[in-house]
Amino acid sequence: MTRALYLEDGKLELRKIPAPTPAPGEALVRVTLAGVCDTDLQLRAGYMDFTGVPGHEFVGIVEEAEDQSLIGQRVVGEINAACGDCERCRRGLGRHCATRSVLGILGRRGAHGELLTLPERNLHCVPPGVTNEQAVFAEPLAAACEILEQIHIRPDDRVVVLGDGKLGLLIAQVLALTGCELHLVGRHESKLALLKSRGVKAERVAPGESSQLPDAWADVAVECSGSSSGFAAARRLLRPRGSLVLKSTMKDSPEIWLAGIIIDEIRLIGSRCGPFGAALRLLERGLIDVAPLVAARLPLGPGAYELAAQRGVLKVLMELDQI
Amino acid sequence: MTRALYLEDGKLELRKIPAPTPAPGEALVRVTLAGVCDTDLQLRAGYMDFTGVPGHEFVGIVEEAEDQSLIGQRVVGEINAACGDCERCRRGLGRHCATRSVLGILGRRGAHGELLTLPERNLHCVPPGVTNEQAVFAEPLAAACEILEQIHIRPDDRVVVLGDGKLGLLIAQVLALTGCELHLVGRHESKLALLKSRGVKAERVAPGESSQLPDAWADVAVECSGSSSGFAAARRLLRPRGSLVLKSTMKDSPEIWLAGIIIDEIRLIGSRCGPFGAALRLLERGLIDVAPLVAARLPLGPGAYELAAQRGVLKVLMELDQI
Numbered sequence: 024m025t026r027a028l029y030l031e032d033g034k035l036e037l038r039k040i041p042a043p044t045p046a047p048g049e050a051l052v053r054v055t056l057a058g059v060c061d062t063d064l065q066l067r068a069g070y071m072d073f074t075g076v077p078g079h080e081f082v083g084i085v086e087e088a089e090d091q092s093l094i095g096q097r098v099v100g101e102i103n104a105a106c107g108d109c110e111r112c113r114r115g116l117g118r119h120c121a122t123r124s125v126l127g128i129l130g131r132r133g134a135h136g137e138l139l140t141l142p143e144r145n146l147h148c149v150p151p152g153v154t155n156e157q158a159v160f161a162e163p164l165a166a167a168c169e170i171l172e173q174i175h176i177r178p179d180d181r182v183v184v185l186g187d188g189k190l191g192l193l194i195a196q197v198l199a200l201t202g203c204e205l206h207l208v209g210r211h212e213s214k215l216a217l218l219k220s221r222g223v224k225a226e227r228v229a230p231g232e233s234s235q236l237p238d239a240w241a242d243v244a245v246e247c248s249g250s251s252s253g254f255a256a257a258r259r260l261l262r263p264r265g266s267l268v269l270k271s272t273m274k275d276s277p278e279i280w281l282a283g284i285i286i287d288e289i290r291l292i293g294s295r296c297g298p299f300g301a302a303l304r305l306l307e308r309g310l311i312d313v314a315p316l317v318a319a320r321l322p323l324g325p326g327a328y329e330l331a332a333q334r335g336v337l338k339v340l341m342e343l344d345q346i
Numbered sequence: 347m348t349r350a351l352y353l354e355d356g357k358l359e360l361r362k363i364p365a366p367t368p369a370p371g372e373a374l375v376r377v378t379l380a381g382v383c384d385t386d387l388q389l390r391a392g393y394m395d396f397t398g399v400p401g402h403e404f405v406g407i408v409e410e411a412e413d414q415s416l417i418g419q420r421v422v423g424e425i426n427a428a429c430g431d432c433e434r435c436r437r438g439l440g441r442h443c444a445t446r447s448v449l450g451i452l453g454r455r456g457a458h459g460e461l462l463t464l465p466e467r468n469l470h471c472v473p474p475g476v477t478n479e480q481a482v483f484a485e486p487l488a489a490a491c492e493i494l495e496q497i498h499i500r501p502d503d504r505v506v507v508l509g510d511g512k513l514g515l516l517i518a519q520v521l522a523l524t525g526c527e528l529h530l531v532g533r534h535e536s537k538l539a540l541l542k543s544r545g546v547k548a549e550r551v552a553p554g555e556s557s558q559l560p561d562a563w564a565d566v567a568v569e570c571s572g573s574s575s576g577f578a579a580a581r582r583l584l585r586p587r588g589s590l591v592l593k594s595t596m597k598d599s600p601e602i603w604l605a606g607i608i609i610d611e612i613r614l615i616g617s618r619c620g621p622f623g624a625a626l627r628l629l630e631r632g633l634i635d636v637a638p639l640v641a642a643r644l645p646l647g648p649g650a651y652e653l654a655a656q657r658g659v660l661k662v663l664m665e666l667d668q669i
Contacts, residue, residue: 111562111585111586116586116587119585119586119587119610119611121562173611173613239444262434262439262442263434263439263442264439264442269607270608271608272604272605273604273605276604277604279602279604281592281595281596281600281602281616282595282596283616284592284614285593285594285595285616285617285618286616286618287442287616288442288496288615288616288618289615289616290496290613290616291613291615292611292612292614293604293606293607293608293609293610293611293612294608294611295608295609295611
């Protein structure tokens with residue numbers, strides 16, 4: 024038996040449950056440190072009708088694997104477990120495999136427990152210079168890097184990031200590396216300060232207010248506020264032929280004027296999971312600072328979710344080796 | 347005085363009006379042949395609150411110009427007249443200049459009259475081997491080429507075009523040149539036959555029916571049916587990370603599930619006017635067959651609009667040298 028957070032009928036509790044058994048090709052990983060993501064909070068609120076162990080941000084140690092060289096390695100893991108055999112997988116679209124399971128989100132026990140399983144090909148060894156606290160950010164940092172997999176941001180582009188949550192702060196750090204003219208718009212002075220100290224222009228906008236940036240200022244707008252008002256601001260700030268990257272599911276449904284999208288030749292780009300290799304390289308090179316994003320380190324338990332759900336709280340980590 | 351179709355309060359009539367006077371940098375062009383576009387029909391129905399001479403598809407002869415070498419030349423013309431001086435113009439976004447006028451659409455007398463003016467830099471000389479009937483298609487053909495300015499269609503991509511109107515048939519011809527696997531979906535057997543004879547797979551789908559293509563078949567879907575059902579079909583047929591090109595303003599408002607756009611990492615791309623140079627080169631090389639798209643050649647008059655508005659009728663041309 025092993026301990027895990029278990030979500031059932033909207034209730035999250037610490038339980039003792041049987042240890043997972045790796046399927047062929049899978050490794051068994053003992054989780055060291057795990058992060059609470061907004062998606063986890065949404066699952067708790069009923070999203071995806073998820074029952075089981077949530078969690079998909081983790082770093083851990085491989086206990087069992089077919090590939091003996093993996094055993095004892097410190098790893099992070101890509102969360103989409105693809106079949107590896109269908110047409111999408113063969114075309115390099117494994118993260119979109121139609122029969123995929125997703126760690127702690129869809130059909131696969133997650134990282135908010137002592138043990139998890141993942142296909143060995145999903146695992147990435149963590150470089151020695153990267154701490155556990157850094158490595159646990161590999162998953163959201165990879166999602167930030169996904170933007171640069173999808174569009175070319177030029178060093179002289181003007182980019183606006185809407186939203187100063189955990190993901191917005193990672194995205195702003197990643198995009199700052201391109202040299203682009205970068206403007207972060209958010210609600211919280213303390214969060215914005217994290218980026219200001221790195222030379223990024225950051226602007227606090229109160230609810231109902233609008234950014235001071237002129238209309239059509241940006242070549243690229245990244246919406247990660249998850250709100251209709253963020254979408255509307257992104258659209259207003261975008262120049263004709265600009266790219267609007269959607270990183271966050273909206274809580275409400277923004278109105279989209281399609282004729283305007285056509286007249287201004289706007290690109291709307293949905294963006295989800297990204298490349299772990301790039302995320303780990305950026306961490307190893309010391310180019311991304313995650314320390315200020317950590318709000319607290321708590322033991323495994325529902326209390327971590329309670330804290331993470333509080334307004335304005337950044338990343339809450341759970342220490343699974345502290346149980 | 348010169349003859350022109352004049353639109354006022356939803357009524358289109360042939361009038362005698364003063365000849366236009368070219369502004370500095372503009373040429374005066376005598377129109378030889380002009381096309382009726384769906385946008386013209388929409389203007390007549392009240393779109394853009396347009397009053398004046400509509401029309402933006404034409405070929406003509408330059409009568410006056412500052413650049414003497416232009417006089418007597420047979421030309422077509424880009425429809426967006428930009429200031430040439432603002433930041434957008436300096437960044438190569440002249441077609442999106444915020445203070446632009448648009449031939450026969452916005453603040454500029456159009457091509458459905460004997461004489462028009464355009465900035466000299468908007469004009470393109472028609473190569474000798476291109477007939478007037480071909481040249482008058484330069485504008486919509488450029489709009490078809492715009493898709494390839496915006497996205498890279500690979501020779502082995504699967505592409506579906508929704509809509510067998512004039513623009514859809516031009517787009518299908520242009521995209522067929524890439525070698526891509528191309529599937530045209532439309533409502534009219536006779537129109538689809540035009541593309542079938544060029545080796546493009548074309549499928550007739552009755553209203554309320556769905557394409558026989560499997561879900562997520564296409565790498566690229568081009569919506570040019572201008573209907574919500576076309577948009578829904580494009581979305582269904584698109585694979586994850588695929589591109590959905592919007593070429594036609596919708597008559598109704600399709601519902602867009604943004605979470606699905608994010609999960610599947612779809613690109614929505616608005617697409618409007620395109621490169622005339624490429625359009626003329628394709629015509630000169632004999633790679634685009636416009637003859638089957640011509641429904642009729644009529645004299646200048648409201649009758650051309652009446653015919654063009656009939657269901658299933660393709661391009662109606664007006665012969666201005668026949669008045």
